[in-house]
Amino acid sequence: MIRRAGLILCLLSGLCATAASAATDPVLTARRAAQMLDQAALALQQADGAHDRVAALTRTISAYEEGLVAIREGLRRAAIREQAIRLEFDARREEVSRLIGVLQTMQRDPETLLLLHPSGPVGTARAGMMLSEVTPAIQARAEELRATLEELTLLRALQESAAGTLAAGLSGAQAARTRLSQAISERTDLPRRFAAEPEKLRQLLESSDTLESFASGLTSLQGDATRPATAGFDAARGALPLPVQGTLLRRYDEADAAGIRRPGLLIATRPLALVTTPAPATIRYRGPLLDYGNVMILEPAGDTLLVLAGLSQVYGEVGEVLPAGAPVGLMGGADPKVSAFLENVAEGGGSDRSETLYIELRQGNAPVDPAQWFRLTKE
Incomplete structure (x- = not known):
């Protein structure tokens, strides 16, 4: 029995090491996320009374997005952790069963019987010495095994209880988006650099067959309006946040699967993600353009245009001057149902970033690599 117990301990050492070597704690991560969503819900309650409702609701939506x-x-x-534990248990099922059997035997039989040895008093003494050394180790392994089983139970409970938290978070985010759209429609305090010229914009749209030709034509529609200074935008080079929470899908002039190259960045985003201006800028155009979907063209500096294409909704009016971080629109798609959200996570497949935002930066009527201005991450 003692030899068998020692063998089980050696075989179980890998299991216990795996149980204790989690690089990150998913339970703490999920709990912190739930707290973030609670704080976002509180911010949503307070947003209607804020001096600047648009800014408050923008922060609230960002908080919801980060929490989700x-x-x-x-x-x-x-x-992932639950699957790893289950796979490890399956691989060592026999060893675990043998350890449990040893523990049950030790609990059932009196200690004096366990120490008896057929070779006589000397063998009994040796068995006693071995058992006194092995028993604490067996108990320690049993405690580690119990802790792993408790972790497995906690992970399962965490996943089962997430439905309510997710439902509240998704509902709160949608409510914040609705209120933001209303607040923007009621906003009257933004300064304007120039008045829109709808007829000239319409003619430019009809005569333009590329994004480049349309963007170039915009420069002639500004009239006598003073161009924004370039110093602030140039100083932010390399430090600007992306206009949307997402990950880099394709870089400047990088070919897609069809071999098509575009002089901009493609960012993968989640459905209904909020798009904001990364720097103070003037709205030069908003609306549908060619095959780019809804487009927002901003002027953050003189002779510089920032093109954001692929939005579902766009906010603001041509000529308005926006502060950094102001909302300019929403991505398309729809929030997934809670059940689909949970299934997708559990299966570990498929990306939840189903929408794409195209970012093009133009200076002097020529595209430049936006990566020089933005902080980028790529998964």
């Missing part, structure tokens, strides 16, 4: 991303990450880690 965090809880998704926590659930993803929980699912």
